Amino acid sequence: MKKFMNTAETMVAESVEGFVRAHETFVMFGPERRFIRRRHLTSGKVALISGGGAGHEPMHIGFVGHGMLDAACVGHIFTSPTPSQIIAAIEAADTGAGCLLVVKNYDGDLMNFEMAIEMAGERHRLDMVIVSDDIETSRTGESRGRRGVAGTLIVEKILGAAAERGMPLDELKQLGEGLNTRIRSMGVALNGVTVPQTERTTFALEPGEMEMGVGIHGEPGHARQPFATADAVIGHLCKTIISDIAVTPGARALLFVNGLGGTPPAELYLAYNGARRFIEESGIPIEHSLVGTYVTSLDMQGLSVTLALLTDEESSLWDAPVATAALCWP
Template sequence: MKKFMNTAETMVAESVEGFVRAHEAFVVFGAERKCIRRRHLTSGKVALISGGGAGHEPMHIGFVGQGMLDAACVGHIFTSPTPSQIMAAIEEADTGAGCLLVVKNYDGDLMNFEMAIEMAGDRHSLDMIVVSDDIETSRTGEGRGRRGVAGTLIIEKILGAAAERGMPLAELKQLGEGLNTRIRSMGVALNGVTVPQTERTTFALGPDEMEMGVGIHGEPGHARQPFAAADAIIMRLCETIIADIAVTPGARALLFVNGLGGTPPAELYLAYSGARRFIEGKAIPIERSLVGTYVTSLDMQGLSITLALLTDEEITLWDAPVATAALRWP
């Protein structure tokens, strides 16, 4: 295994150090480097906090900044941050209006974020939204149900904009829970993930195979299928997504094509073109788009497609200014 690293044990710490130094206009380390927070916090605004294992960059640290997250915690590769890290983020980010924690639906993340809320709840007003946009886990009957994957970005962006406008904690939670029911994602991979600590690939594929329904921790999907042309692959993903989401008349759709770490931009845009053509062929107009590598699984050669059905208010919040290391507009 060849990677640009010194040791597997120090890789995450050295990477996060580089991130903070490269983006010091947006972020700083919290106390004892337990979290990363916005350089300039807004007093009296509900703080939005998230986090997860390393290996998914730029999520979540790349989304810390104006109009999105106020703080994020990074665990070891594919491992939840500790309750101590999450509590440190709460202490750093809460400026008086409380904190909403955005948590992906994985057992380790849920356990540690829930523990941090229990331990810090006597000093802070806290609540949590659990993101579960991934389609495929619900088919296996394992764990707590659908995983939180690329749709997490959409929820963090919209909630971040709403928090900037002064929305209180209870309303932010309600907004996030409503969004979660109208966002669905599914991924496909052409190879497994090489984890630095083990130097092993999480799953192996033959030269003419692909894995449908993969997760962002290098998990295999629900089916190993023969490799196909791009349009056929994208059609399978989109068909599954549309069958699993309730499309109502007048829905305003956001289409997000996300690279999982090892897929070049040319292939992502090709996939976007096919996905948009297919979805609009189902009379679902695409009004907003995002294409790029934002929620990764280390070096996985793969992509995910996310479809979000948004209200007029949510479209406005998506369009609102954002200034983070990974996401910036206008």
């Protein structure tokens, strides 16, 4: 295994320190470097906090800043941050209006964020939105329900914009829960993930194979299929997504093609072109687009397609200004 690192044990800490030093305009460390927070907090605004294991960068630390997150906690690779990290972020980010925690639907994340809410709930107004946009988990019948994957970015962006406009905690939670029901994602990979601590890949494929329905922690999907053309692969992803989402008249569609870490931009844009053509031919016009590497699985060569059906209000919130290391528009 060859990676640009010193040791597997120090990789996350050194990477996060480099991120903060590179983006000092947006972010700073919290006390004892237990979390990353916005450099400038807004008094009286509901604080938006998220987090998860390292290995998904730029999520979540790259989404800390104006119009998105107020703080983010980073665990070891593919490992949830601890309750103490989350509580420290709550203590620092709450400026009087409470905190909304945005949590991906994974057992470890849910357990630790729920524990933090229980421990800090007497001192702060807290609530939680669980993101569960991944089609694949429900198709395989896993009991925990859908995983939270690339659609987490959309939830954090829209809730972040609403918080900037002064939306109170209870309304933010309601907005997030409603939005989550109208976001669906599915991924595909051409290789497994090389985890630094183990120096092993999470799954191995033959040269002519691909893994359909992968997760962002290197989990294999539901089927190992023969490698196919981009149009065939993207068409399968889009067809599966469309069949699993309720299309309502007047919805404003957002198409997000996300790189999982090892896929070059040229291939992502090619995939977006095919996905947009397939979805619009299915009768869903695309009004918003995002293409890039935002929610990764270390070095996985793969991508995911996310379709979100937004209300007029959510569409406006998506377009609202954002200034973070990973997303920035006027």
